[in-house]
Amino acid sequence: MAKALRTKDKIIIAAEKLFSEHGFEQTSLRQITSEAEVNLASVNYHFGSKKALIQAVMARYQSVFMPALAEQLHQLQKHPEQITTKDVLACTMQPMIALRHVRLDGPVIYLRLLGYAYSEIQGHLRKFTMSNYGEIVHEFFQLIQQANPSVCPKTLFWRLHFSLGAMLFAQTSSQALREIAAADFGEETQAEETLLKLLPFVAAGISAAEPDVES
Amino acid sequence: MAKALRTKDKIIIAAEKLFSEHGFEQTSLRQITSEAEVNLASVNYHFGSKKALIQAVMARYQSVFMPALAEQLHQLQKHPEQITTKDVLACTMQPMIALRHVRLDGPVIYLRLLGYAYSEIQGHLRKFTMSNYGEIVHEFFQLIQQANPSVCPKTLFWRLHFSLGAMLFAQTSSQALREIAAADFGEETQAEETLLKLLPFVAAGISAAEPDVES
DNA sequence: ACCTTAGTTAAACGATCGTTTTAAATAAGG
DNA sequence: CCTTATTTAAAACGATCGTTTAACTAAGGT
Structure with missing residues (x-):
C-alpha cells in the first residue's frame, strides 16, 4: 500500500510537469508514465481515465x-x-x-x-x-x-x-x-x-x- | 483550371471556419474535406501538408x-x-x-x-x-x-x-x-x-x- | 496452507490521425 | 482523335492515441 501511494503520486507529479509544459491534449499517457517510470495501464487503474487524471491534477x-x-x-x-x-x-x-x-x-x-x-x-x-x-x-x-x-x-x-x-x-x-x-x-x-x-x-x-x- | 481554383478555395473556406471554431490541432483534415465536400487527398495535393494549409490560411x-x-x-x-x-x-x-x-x-x-x-x-x-x-x-x-x-x-x-x-x-x-x-x-x-x-x-x-x- | 485482494506488467484492441499510393476521370493541345 | 498533363477518387499505410484485457506478483486474513 505504501508502494501503491507512491505510484499514484509519481503519476501526479509527472503529469503536472508535462501538462504544464505542453498542455493537456498534447501530453500522452505514454509520456506521463514514461516520465514517472510506471506502467502505462496504471493511470487507468488509479485514476480511471485521462480526463479523471486531469481533474485530479x-x-x-x-x-x-x-x-x-x-x-x-x-x-x-x-x-x-x-x-x-x-x-x-x-x-x-x-x-x-x-x-x-x-x-x-x-x-x-x-x-x-x-x-x-x-x-x-x-x-x-x-x-x-x-x-x-x-x-x-x-x-x-x-x-x-x-x-x-x-x-x-x-x-x-x-x-x-x-x-x-x-x-x-x-x-x-x-x-x-x-x-x-x-x-x-x-x-x-x-x-x-x-x-x-x-x-x-x-x-x-x-x-x-x-x-x-x-x- | 477554373474548377481547380474552386476546389482549393473550398478547402480554404472550410479550413478557416473549422480552424477558428476548434483550433488547428483539434481540426482534422477529414473534417475539413468533409465540410468542403472535396476529397481527403486534395488537401495534400493542393497545399502539400496540413501545416502548409495552416500557413496559407x-x-x-x-x-x-x-x-x-x-x-x-x-x-x-x-x-x-x-x-x-x-x-x-x-x-x-x-x-x-x-x-x-x-x-x-x-x-x-x-x-x-x-x-x-x-x-x-x-x-x-x-x-x-x-x-x-x-x-x-x-x-x-x-x-x-x-x-x-x-x-x-x-x-x-x-x-x-x-x-x-x-x-x-x-x-x-x-x-x-x-x-x-x-x-x-x-x-x-x-x-x-x-x-x-x-x-x-x-x-x-x-x-x-x-x-x-x-x- | 489457502484464498482473497490490491497492484503491476506486457500485450493487444479499436479508433483516429496525416500522409501516400494507385488508378480513374477530366481537360487541353496538337 | 489521340496524347499528355492535371485533377479527383478510393483505398491503404504507418504511427499514435486512450483504453482494456489477462496473466502475474505479493501481501494479509482466516
Whole structure:
C-alpha cells in the first residue's frame, strides 16, 4: 500500500510537469508514465481515465488555492470602507505562494495549467470551478465591484476576463516571451517579475473610466 | 483550371471556419474535406501538408491586415507631436474591418485564428509574422513607446503582450463568455461590443504609472 | 496452507490521425 | 482523335492515441 501511494503520486507529479509544459491534449499517457517510470495501464487503474487524471491534477491545486483566497477576501472585508482594485487583486498573491506547499514550483505550474485548461477544455474547467468554488469567485467579483462603484458590473465582468486572459497568456508563453525580452533588452526577466508587472496593468485596466456612450 | 481554383478555395473556406471554431490541432483534415465536400487527398495535393494549409490560411489574412496597419501607422506619424496610446491602438481598427473583403466574417475569424495560433504553435506563428512583417510590428511598438515616454520600454513590451493575451483570450472564449454574461446581466453582448470594451481596458493598462521600485 | 485482494506488467484492441499510393476521370493541345 | 498533363477518387499505410484485457506478483486474513 505504501508502494501503491507512491505510484499514484509519481503519476501526479509527472503529469503536472508535462501538462504544464505542453498542455493537456498534447501530453500522452505514454509520456506521463514514461516520465514517472510506471506502467502505462496504471493511470487507468488509479485514476480511471485521462480526463479523471486531469481533474485530479487541477483539483489538487484548486483545493489549496481557493480556500486560501477565501481567507484573504474575508480579511479584506473587515475594513470594507476603502477597498481598492489593487487590494482585491493582491488577495491572490498569498494563495499563489501557498501553492509552494503543494510543490516547490507550484505557483508557476498552477498558472500554466490554468492557461491550458481554459484554452483547451473551455467550459469544462469553468463548470468544475464554479460548482465547487462558485461562492468564492462570486465574492471576489463583488469586492471588485465594491472597489469600482463607477464602473458598470457588465463592464467589470469583461475586464476581469480580459485580466485573466492577460495573465494566462503571459504565463503560457512566458518562456518564449522572456527569451525575446532578454534578446531585445539585454537583461533577463524572472518569472515572478512578470507577475509583478501584471498587477499595475490589470489594476489600471479594470478601474479605467468608461468612455461616453454616444447614442 | 477554373474548377481547380474552386476546389482549393473550398478547402480554404472550410479550413478557416473549422480552424477558428476548434483550433488547428483539434481540426482534422477529414473534417475539413468533409465540410468542403472535396476529397481527403486534395488537401495534400493542393497545399502539400496540413501545416502548409495552416500557413496559407494565416497568410491570407496577414497579407491584408498588415499592410493596412502599416498605412494607418504612417498616417498617424504625420502628426507625431500628440500621439496617445489609444490613437496607436485605434490604428488596428480599420485593418480589422478591411478583413471583411477577405470574408464576410473575416475580423472574427482572424482574431480567433490568432488566438489558437499563439496558444498552439507558439513560436511558429511568431517567427512567420516577424520575418514577413517585423518592420510593421516594430513601428507599432515604437509608436506605443512614443505615446508613453514615462514608461520604460521593457515594461511596455510586457504590457503589449498582456494586451494581446487579453484580446486573444476574450476572442477565443468569447462565445462561452457572452453566454455567461447574458445569463448574469440579462442583456446580450455582441462580438463587436467586446472589442469596444477591450480598447479602454488595454489603453489604461499600457499607460498605467509604474510603481516605485524599492531597493 | 489457502484464498482473497490490491497492484503491476506486457500485450493487444479499436479508433483516429496525416500522409501516400494507385488508378480513374477530366481537360487541353496538337 | 489521340496524347499528355492535371485533377479527383478510393483505398491503404504507418504511427499514435486512450483504453482494456489477462496473466502475474505479493501481501494479509482466516
